[in-house]
Amino acid sequence: MIKIPLDKIIERIKNEKGVSEAEINEKIEKKLTQLSGLISKEGAAHIIANEYGVKLFENVQGKMKIENILSGMRSVETVGKVQRVFELREFDTGQRKGKVANFIIGDETGTIRIVLWNDQAEKINELSEGAIVRISGAYVRENQGRKELHLNERSKITLNPEGESIGEVKQFTTTRKDIKELQENDSNVEILGTVVQVYDLRFFEICPECNKRARLKDENTFACDQHGTVTPKYSYVLNFFIDDGTENIRSVCFRNQADRLLNLSEEEVLTLRENPEKLQQIKDGLLGNIVKLVGRVTKNQMFDRLEFMTQLVFPNPNPEEEVKRLNEEIQEIKNEV
Secondary structure: OOEOOHHHHHHHHHHHHOOOHHHHHHHHHHHHHHOOOOOOHHHHHHHHHHHHOOOOOOOOOOEEOHHHOOEOOOOEEEEEEEEEEOOOEEEEOOOOEEEEEEEEEEEOOEEEEEEEEHHHHHHHHHOOOOOEEEEEEEEEEEEOOEEEEEEOOOOEEEEOOOOOOOOOOOOOOOEEOOHHHOOOOOOOEEEEEEEEEEOOOEEEEEOOOOOOEOEEOOOOOEEEOOOEEEOOEEEEEEEEEEEOOOOEEEEEEEHHHHHHHHOOOHHHHHHHHHOHHHHHHHHHHHOOOEEEEEEEEEEEOOOOEEEEEEEEEEOOOOHHHHHHHHHHHHHHHHHHO
C-alpha cells in the first residue's frame, strides 16, 4: 500500500480546498474519536480527504521528483545526481548467497538511497559522485522512517542519460528545537540534551539479506516473508531518555546509531547479549553525557506520549558550534526587542 505522510495529506487538502490546518486537524480528531481508536491518524486523514473530494492517489507515470516518491510505490522512474557511493557487500545465509550495494542520489527536491540486489549490485562499480543516473522500474520501501528505492532484475540504471540535467541538489537540513517544542510528525529535527536514563539493549532476529524482521517458523527455524527460511542474524535497538532543561523525551536508536552512541562496533555490541555486567557498565557510563540527535517525532499510542526516532547521533557535540548557535539566538532576541 502506498503510504502518504500525514503532513502531505493535510497540505494537499489545504491547497486544493482552501481550508485551514486547524480545521483539518479538528476533523481528523473527531474521526479518530468516532472510530474509537480503530484507525490511525493517517487513515483518518485519508477519510477526511475523501470527504472533501481530494484525490490523493494519481496514476504514477513518467519521471518523478524525489520529494514525490512515496513508500509502497512500484515501477518508479526518477533521475538524480550521485551524492555518495558505498561498497558492494556479499552475504551468505547458509541457504542463499547474494550481493547488495547502495548509493545516494539527489535532485532539486531532496535525496534518496538506492539499493541494488545481486546482479544489479555489480553496477555500483560504474558509478561515481557527481554522475547523473536515471532509475526506472524501482520499488519503494521504508527503512526506519526513510524511503529507499530498491532495484531488482527487471529494474534499470542508465548512466548520464542524454538530455538530463540536475540543478543544485537540495541538501539535508535540520531544525533545532527544544524538547518542549516537539510535535507529532516533526521530521529532520535536531535536539541537544543530557542522557538521564538508559534501558537494556533489545536484540531481535532479522533476515541477513534484506534486514527485515525474521519470524519464528517453528522451534528452531526462522523465516523471512521475502526470502523464506533463513539463518537469522541479530539487530538491536537502544532506548534512553534525554533532558534539555525544558522537558525530557524517550529516544530510540536502532543498530547503526546505537553503535555510534555506545562507541562500539557491531561485533562488540552483539557480545553484550551474553554479558549483562559489561552492558550495565556501558549504560552507567552514558548517564550525564550530552548528545545531539537528529530524527523525527512519533506518537506512542499505547503510552500516549511523544518519542524521538533517532536517525543520526552525535555523541560529542562540538562546544564551539553550540556556543556560536547560542550567541546567534541571543542576537536574534536582541534584534526583536
